[in-house]
Amino acid sequence: MASIAVSTTINDDDVEFLCQPDETLLDVLRNRLGLMGAKEGCGTGDCGACSAIMDGRVVCSCLVLGAEAQGRTIETIEGMADGGELHPLQRKFIEHAALQCGICTPGFLIAAKALLEVNPDPSETEIRFWLAGNLCRCTGYDKIVRAVQDAAREMRGETA
């Protein structure tokens, strides 16, 4: 198979890579670009561990072809912290112990970030529905929901 040359933007950087026509964006991120934050939990769109933001929408990068990234804007977990400073969601996940093994965490953080961008004050039900495509086998979800609520509060400028 002939490789495809792709130019794209990832976490505000211009990036170029070669990939196979049937290679997923997840495989490109991890195997070609060294961005190992997105995880492969299932490879079939069920678990959300591979979540990335493409042109403003959260997607499963395991269900996107690398070639489709041409000309798009992609955000991954690696771009979430501002240099050494964690994003409020990242800080709150740590404070609330919203992670154990951590495999699901990058996906939850990316999906939660996208939620708070469209809905800065989500209800618990809205948070749970939005994150229904992110599976976690460790935490039981409650701590994740609390962490998102707390981060949302802080980002709205309210004190707890």
Next chain:
Amino acid sequence: MRYERPQTLEDAAALLAAADAPAFVLAGGTDLLVRMQNDNFEADLIVDIKSIAGMGDIVQSDAGFVIGAAVPCAALSEDAALVAAWPGVVEAANLIGSTQIQGRCTVAGNLCNASPAADSVPALVAADARVRIAGPNGTREAAVIDIPTGPGKTSLAKGEIIEAVLLPKRAAQAGDAYLRFIPRTEMDIAVVGVSVNLTLDAGGTVTSARVALGAVGPTVMLVDAAAEAIIGTSLDDAALDALAAACSAASTPIDDKRGTVAFRTKVAGVLARRAAQTAYTRAGGK
């Protein structure tokens, strides 16, 4: 395998028509990429239609709405006019998968994948939606109900691509609703899906109706007897009973671990009743 991203429908149709091994349209990829993970999946060519001009747009005109085949389902609920006119179609499309799936999946892809349980299809059929199809020999239109011919099979000829889904103009005092049964609250495949679309007169009498069932037969079905049961009524208990009975009678489901024949048959009636009541309220009926 080749990946192509043509800029025009003509080029896309020509690429597909010229392929002599399996070739696929790629829209949101939420079915196709899952199939590609399978070891015995074979494809020579993938034609990504998302760079074709206009395919990503929702356009409202005097004739209704034109939803381009590359519009992700998440965008449907962001279009206030579409939500106001066709709330049942939008709620059905928004039930597909998760937030992540919503960001990619399309109604045209849901239709072409031809799953008997596809969520948006009963709503499109109840809405009397049509599709515009581009092919090597030009463009044609078809009713949505004529696209799936069996599980995984469609009436599309080689090289044909659905360009857009067309929703008719809404009459005043009309409403639609879609309900499905799944064992959990999110991320599951419909065990039964029912859509009801109806129009009322000023006195609240149903003047026209379309009722469609999903997941209780090899393809989505339009149940005329169910529509007749409520036309001319103001959705009183007798009409709702007749509606439920007609939907149960029309169901020819399979028995599997997700639902028995008896359960699916019964639930088709129960959901039809509830969907009709929601559609009635949305149409302004009291």
